Amino acid sequence: MQIAILLAIVLLAPLAVYLAGRLRSGARNALAVLVAMVPVVWLALLYGRTAQVDYYRLPFLDLTLSLRLNALGWFFAMAVAAIGLLSILFSVGYMKGKERLNFYYAAMLLVNGSMLGIVLSGDLISLYVFWEIMSWSTYLVISYRGGRAVAAGLKYMVMSIVGSCAMLLAIVSLLVRCGTLEIEALAGAMQGASPGYALFILLMFVIGFGIKNAILPLHTWLPDAHSEAVSPFSAVLSGILVRMGMYGFILIMYGVLGLGLLRRLGSGVVSFGYIFAWIGALTIVIPTFTALLQDDSKRLLAWHGIGQGGYMIVGIAVATPLGIAGGIFHTLNHCIYIALLFLVAGAIEHRTNGERDLNQLGGLAKRMPITFVGGLAGICGLIGVPLTNGFVSKWLIYKTLIAEGYPFLAFAALMGTWGTILSVYKFQHNIFLGQLPERYKHVKEVPFVMQLPILLLTAAILVFGIFPGIPLGAISAIQRSFGLEALQVGAFSVPREVGELNTIIILAAVAGGCLIPYVLFRLCRRSRSLPQTDTYGAGSYAPADRYQYSARFYGRAYEVIEPYVRDRVDAFYCWLVEKSEGGFEAVRHIYTGNVNTYALYILLCLAAVILAGLGWGL
Amino acid sequence: MGAVTMWVVGIIVLPLLAFAVSVLFLGVSRKVTARIQRRYGPPLYQPVIDVVKLLAQQENVSHGVVFDAGVVLALGGSIATVLFIPVGGLHPLATGGDLLVVLYLMLLAPLGLALAAGAAENPNASIGVSRKLILALGYEVPFLLALLAVMVHSETTSLAEIARSQQASVLGWGLFRVPLSALAVCLVLPAMLGLRPFDMATAPQEIASGPLVEFGGKYLALAALQGALHSYIVIALFVDVFLGGGANVLTFLAKVFAVFLAGLLVNAVYPRVRIDQALRFCWKWPALLALLGLVVVMVAGR
Numbered sequence: 001m002q003i004a005i006l007l008a009i010v011l012l013a014p015l016a017v018y019l020a021g022r023l024r025s026g027a028r029n030a031l032a033v034l035v036a037m038v039p040v041v042w043l044a045l046l047y048g049r050t051a052q053v054d055y056y057r058l059p060f061l062d063l064t065l066s067l068r069l070n071a072l073g074w075f076f077a078m079a080v081a082a083i084g085l086l087s088i089l090f091s092v093g094y095m096k097g098k099e100r101l102n103f104y105y106a107a108m109l110l111v112n113g114s115m116l117g118i119v120l121s122g123d124l125i126s127l128y129v130f131w132e133i134m135s136w137s138t139y140l141v142i143s144y145r146g147g148r149a150v151a152a153g154l155k156y157m158v159m160s161i162v163g164s165c166a167m168l169l170a171i172v173s174l175l176v177r178c179g180t181l182e183i184e185a186l187a188g189a190m191q192g193a194s195p196g197y198a199l200f201i202l203l204m205f206v207i208g209f210g211i212k213n214a215i216l217p218l219h220t221w222l223p224d225a226h227s228e229a230v231s232p233f234s235a236v237l238s239g240i241l242v243r244m245g246m247y248g249f250i251l252i253m254y255g256v257l258g259l260g261l262l263r264r265l266g267s268g269v270v271s272f273g274y275i276f277a278w279i280g281a282l283t284i285v286i287p288t289f290t291a292l293l294q295d296d297s298k299r300l301l302a303w304h305g306i307g308q309g310g311y312m313i314v315g316i317a318v319a320t321p322l323g324i325a326g327g328i329f330h331t332l333n334h335c336i337y338i339a340l341l342f343l344v345a346g347a348i349e350h351r352t353n354g355e356r357d358l359n360q361l362g363g364l365a366k367r368m369p370i371t372f373v374g375g376l377a378g379i380c381g382l383i384g385v386p387l388t389n390g391f392v393s394k395w396l397i398y399k400t401l402i403a404e405g406y407p408f409l410a411f412a413a414l415m416g417t418w419g420t421i422l423s424v425y426k427f428q429h430n431i432f433l434g435q436l437p438e439r440y441k442h443v444k445e446v447p448f449v450m451q452l453p454i455l456l457l458t459a460a461i462l463v464f465g466i467f468p469g470i471p472l473g474a475i476s477a478i479q480r481s482f483g484l485e486a487l488q489v490g491a492f493s494v495p496r497e498v499g500e501l502n503t504i505i506i507l508a509a510v511a512g513g514c515l516i517p518y519v520l521f522r523l524c525r526r527s528r529s530l531p532q533t534d535t536y537g538a539g540s541y542a543p544a545d546r547y548q549y550s551a552r553f554y555g556r557a558y559e560v561i562e563p564y565v566r567d568r569v570d571a572f573y574c575w576l577v578e579k580s581e582g583g584f585e586a587v588r589h590i591y592t593g594n595v596n597t598y599a600l601y602i603l604l605c606l607a608a609v610i611l612a613g614l615g616w617g618l
Numbered sequence: 619m620g621a622v623t624m625w626v627v628g629i630i631v632l633p634l635l636a637f638a639v640s641v642l643f644l645g646v647s648r649k650v651t652a653r654i655q656r657r658y659g660p661p662l663y664q665p666v667i668d669v670v671k672l673l674a675q676q677e678n679v680s681h682g683v684v685f686d687a688g689v690v691l692a693l694g695g696s697i698a699t700v701l702f703i704p705v706g707g708l709h710p711l712a713t714g715g716d717l718l719v720v721l722y723l724m725l726l727a728p729l730g731l732a733l734a735a736g737a738a739e740n741p742n743a744s745i746g747v748s749r750k751l752i753l754a755l756g757y758e759v760p761f762l763l764a765l766l767a768v769m770v771h772s773e774t775t776s777l778a779e780i781a782r783s784q785q786a787s788v789l790g791w792g793l794f795r796v797p798l799s800a801l802a803v804c805l806v807l808p809a810m811l812g813l814r815p816f817d818m819a820t821a822p823q824e825i826a827s828g829p830l831v832e833f834g835g836k837y838l839a840l841a842a843l844q845g846a847l848h849s850y851i852v853i854a855l856f857v858d859v860f861l862g863g864g865a866n867v868l869t870f871l872a873k874v875f876a877v878f879l880a881g882l883l884v885n886a887v888y889p890r891v892r893i894d895q896a897l898r899f900c901w902k903w904p905a906l907l908a909l910l911g912l913v914v915v916m917v918a919g920r
Contacts, residue, residue: 363739365684372684376733385729386715386722398718402775405919407766407912414762421725422751425732433684433736434744496713500776505714509701510726514694516633517840520673521690524836527678535740536831549741556894557752560901 003069003120004053006042010035010113014106021102029092032105036088039081039116043074048477052122052184063181066122071477072255075328076119076240076247079335083239084112086453087232090343093450094232094350104144108233110137111241118244124171124181131167131244135160138241142229152224159211159221167208170201187256195264198257202265202272205252213245214306215313216283220570226302227356231346234298238305239339246312246331254482259319273317280313281412288419290565292426293558297345297356300427301338304382307416308334314413315397318404321479322498325487326396328475333389333464337381340457341427344375347446347454348431358426359551363436363532367443372432374454379424381461384417386506389464392472396487399499426553434550436532466503467491628710629701636700636854639871640846641665647882654886665842672839679834681738688734689833693840695726696847702777703854706867709778716775717765717859724851727844728754734837735829746828749893750819756900757806757816763908764799767915768859771796781863792860798911800860805904807877809896810852812845813885818893853877 013035021028052068069077088108095101114137117130135157143153175181177197178189190198207218214222222242226234253262265272284307291303308330315327348361351368355361365372377388384390394417401410445451464471469491476486488495493502552558644665652659680686701711702720715723728750735743769775772783784790793800809816820828833841857863857873864870891899 365737366682380729383725384722385725386719391722395718395722399775402766402769405770405916407770407916411763411766411912414766415759418755418758418762422755425747425751429732429736429744429747433733435739435741493713500713500716501719502714505711506698506719506723509698509711509714510694510723513633513697513699513701514690516697517690517693520840521686521836524673525676525678527680527686527835527837530679530681530738532681532737532739535738536826537740537742550744553744553748554752556892557755557897560894560897 001051001053002042002046003051003067004055006039007067007113007117007120010039010109010116013038013113014109017109018102018106021105025101028102028105032088032109033085033092035109036081036085036112039077039112040085043078043081046074047474049074050481054122058125061175063123063125063175065126066182067120067126068122068183069120071474071481072247072250073119075332075474075478076243077116079243079332080112080115080119080240083236083335083339084108084115086339086343086456087236090235090346090450090453091230091232093447094346095230100144104141104230107137107140107144108236111141111233111236115241115244119247121183123183124174124186128164128167128171132164134241134244135164138237141233142225142237144230144233145228148224149228152221152228156221156225159218163208163211163218166204170204170208173204174201183251183255187258190257190261193261195261195266198261199265199272202252202257205248206276209245209248209252211245213242213249213309213313214283215245215279215309216286216306217569219283219287219306220573222306223299223302226305226342227296227298231298231342231349234302234346235339235342238302238342239335242305242309243312243331243335246309246316246327249313250316250328250478253316254324254484258482259484262319273319277314277317277406277409280310280315280317281409282310283307283313284310284416285412285419286565288416288423289561292419292423292554293562293565294423295358297348297358297361297427297431298342299356300358300423301341301345304420304424305334305338307420308338308382310416311394311397311413314401314409315393318400318406318409320400320404321485321487322396322400322403324479324484325472325475326393326400328478329396329468329471330390330393332471333381333393333461336457336460336464337378337388337390340374340454340461341378341382341424343450343454343457344371344378347371347374347450350446350450351443352440358430358553359548360437361431361440362434362548362550363432364440364443365432366532367436367440368432368445370445370451370454374458375428375432377458377461379428381465382424383421387462387465387503387510389461389468391465392468392501392503395501396494399501403499422554422557430550430553435548437548466507468503469493624708625710628708632703632705632708632710633697633700635705635867635871636697636847636850637843639874640843640850641669643849643878644842644846646878647885650879650882651886654883665846669839669842672834672842673836675835678836680837681832685734685737685832685837688730688732688737689837689840689844691730692727692734693730693844693847695723695730696844696851698726699723699851700847700854703851704778704781704858704863705854706864706870708867712776712778717769717777717780718775720777720855721765727848731829731841731844735832738832740831742825742827742831743829745825746819746821746831749828752893753809753816753819753896753900756897757809757904759901760802760806760904760908761810763905763912764796764803765859767796767799767908767912768792770912770919771915777858781858784862785865788862791862793862796860796911796915798907798914802904802908802911803856803860805907806900807852807856808881808884808888809900811849811881813881815884815888815891816896817885817890818896821890824890849878850874853881 017032020031050070054064054066056065114130114134121127139153139157143150211218226238287303288307291300294300312327312330315323381388381390384394469489472489479486492504645662649659702715732747735747772780830841853874861873
């Protein structure tokens with residue numbers, strides 16, 4: 001019952017916030033933060049509980065709609081609620097003084113509410129309905145800024161509809177075949193299904209969820225949508241909304257079909273798991289190297305959002321306890337660090353009149369130290385530097401790929417990390433390090449309400465990196481709830497038979513290692529402080545503000561890489577759209593919009609039917 | 619009790635050994651290079667004098683907290699990495715991390731250096747960092763492929779296991795069991811060590827030592843130590859993975875030294891190439907060899 005009330009609250013919240021905004025903007029902001037906090041607290045109290053509640057009966061289909069709470073749902077719901085809260089908090093500072101704020105907050109809360117609905121759905125009809133609410137409300141927020149954002153939103157919408165159609169097809173087929181859409185019941189009913197039918201269902205859902213999760217070649221909506229949306233929403237979009245696709249994959253693969261059936265879908269290299277893992281591997285490599293070429297800070301992060309999704313796919317596709325745990329853990333970790341990085345990019349935008357071009361920024365580390373630390377933690381998490389959360393989940397994935405004998409998949413994953421290192425270091429360097437342009441000399445740190453989400457996410461990156469046992473405990477519960485073998489981990493180490501990883505030993509080594517140079521450093525004479533501009537130029541000084549030497553940071557490498565990573569998929573879709581628009585124009589000659597013509601069609605049609613009937617009769 | 623003593627000895631000895639060897643490296647490299655160029659060269663202990671002099675320098679200048687913290691993190695990261703690499707029988711933190719952990723711990727040092735380099739507005743530093751990263755992207759392709767071949771071949775990711783499995787005889791060395799991969803890594807080893815023909819990241823005559831350009835006094839001392847430790851780490855890793863590790867500390871160090879000398883000879887006679895040439899080179903022959911090596915291991919394993 002609790003989850004029904006919770007869901008009712010979060011779905012009514014947008015309306016309340018909108019109405020409050022009509023009265024006073026301060027009340028609206030306070031209410032928005034408050035209602036975003038409700039699910040965080042409530043869900044935290046519900047940890048480890050399971051529940052199922054029927055809330056409506058569809059009379060004509062003889063179906064019961066239900067909500068349920070289980071380990072997987074709780075895990076994702078918690079992430080949705082936390083990222084939702086932090087982005088609303090960030091919005092309070094970021095959106096100050098912008099227009100149509102009532103609409104903005106209401107739509108943001110509606111997106112959060114619908115995502116909670118998805119992960120708490122007990123049957124596929126509810127899931128589909130919430131899925132559609134999410135798609136539409138997302139469109140509203142993406143196109144909020146107008147202009148290019150509307151085009152980006154439309155692209156998103158068209159692709160979402162394609163995905164929804166595929167999903168609906170699978171749902172209808174399941175209903176006809178199994179007579180129920182309740183997820184628990186479906187899991188039992190599907191056990192007797194033939195591999196061919198299971199594969200059909202799986203493919204339809206892979207298209208549906210894959211478009212949201214932006215797997216290759218269904219990813220093309222994402223870069224535009226992420227970079228054109230306002231930054232707090234980009235954080236939600238890339239952090240958790242896109243990962244609803246991952247929730248769907250896990251639910252269908254392990255919650256409905258089950259490991260036994262998945263294993264029967266082909267064998268060796270022509271099995272579902274293997275091909276799906278390769279799709280994941282390509283999704284890692286190509287988008288990551290595309291990200292390397294980007295100059296727009298948010299577009300760069302958006303491409304990483306696609307690329308990191310590949311790691312999660314590889315993890316769950318390999319289907320070992322280690323791989324599944326790694327895939328789910330990486331979903332959570334990605335949610336944390338990518339949200340952080342989008343908030344950092346947003347904070348920079350906020351203070352530099354919306355500057356996103358990495359070739360125009362620089363040297364802001366001293367001006368915005370908190371944001372700098374947030375950015376550093378974010379890129380370390382994204383790379384997977386030891387002691388950050390991304391390291392542990394990536395380690396689990398590498399380890400399982402090597403142990404299971406997939407070195408080429410492992411190579412794709414490891415190379416993806418190297419592409420990531422280059423491109424996110426460019427992000428950090430070109431924003432925070434190097435030369436500070438004259439026009440940003442007086443930039444100030446963002447207000448506290450924007451610093452707070454950045455600091456909290458930074459803390460989360462370190463805590464989950466040093467104590468991976470905390471989230472991995474919740475993940476083992478998910479594995480157990482699906483009847484899978486669970487990965488048993490201590491607070492900071494994996495078991496001996498799995499491999500050698502102990503984050504507390506690594507922490508001790510790094511801390512001890514840094515202590516030696518630190519002591520040496522303090523024993524020497526104290527340094528005199530110099531301004532950033534006072535540098536050694538070897539006789540040829542760079543004149544201040546005359547040129548931007550971080551522009552095209554890896555220029556020579558771009559020349560080598562660029563020819564290989566053109567986005568031909570997007571070009572193909574655009575070509576398809578162009579051609580089909582021509583087709584629709586042709587159709588318009590028939591649908592003239594003139595009632596007389598339609599009457600004529602009806603008459604002709606009737607005549608044809610009658611003639612056919614006569615012919616049949618004879 | 620014996621195990622605990624060994625552990626404590628390992629923790630203390632490994633970094634000391636690494637420091638001693640890497641400072642010796644610096645001295646030897648100057649001497650050997652001088653001899654190849656028919657100069658007399660400085661004494662072997664010259665680097666010790668240099669580092670002590672730099673540490674004791676009257677005046678140090680800093681560009682801020684990031685500048686200070688970056689240098690400390692660079693050297694600290696290298697020391698931490700040293701603890702995870704087995705030297706002969708010494709491997710105190712074997713349960714703390716495997717080869718994958720070492721690969722990623724090796725990121726801390728360049729990250730620290732790059733942050734410190736970026737703290738000042740010096741184009742040379744930024745260009746150096748950019749070159750270093752491009753070069754790393756180049757040599758990591760063959761290097762990772764080769765390491766994967768080794769990990770698949772020995773069916774473990776544990777560095778201790780990999781080193782131990784090669785100690786039966788000389789023919790058990792990685793060099794002979796996965797020869798193509800070993801050859802590929804040999805080809806990119808100068809790039810990993812930052813030696814000519816791949817020293818474009820710290821090219822002294824061209825970009826005033828790149829990331830190191832702003833360092834002086836204690837900063838330069840710590841950075842020089844870090845650079846020397848980095849050479850030691852890369853070679854030690856190579857010895858553990860491809861040259862059979864070492865039955866004891868002495869044989870291990872002898873192998874490390876031999877590899878370093880070979881690298882020096884290459885360094886002394888080659889001119890520097892451009893960064894795009896280096897990237898293309900790394901992605902061509904070494905990568906092909908490493909790829910072939912991995913395929914062979916996969917096929918032979920079936």
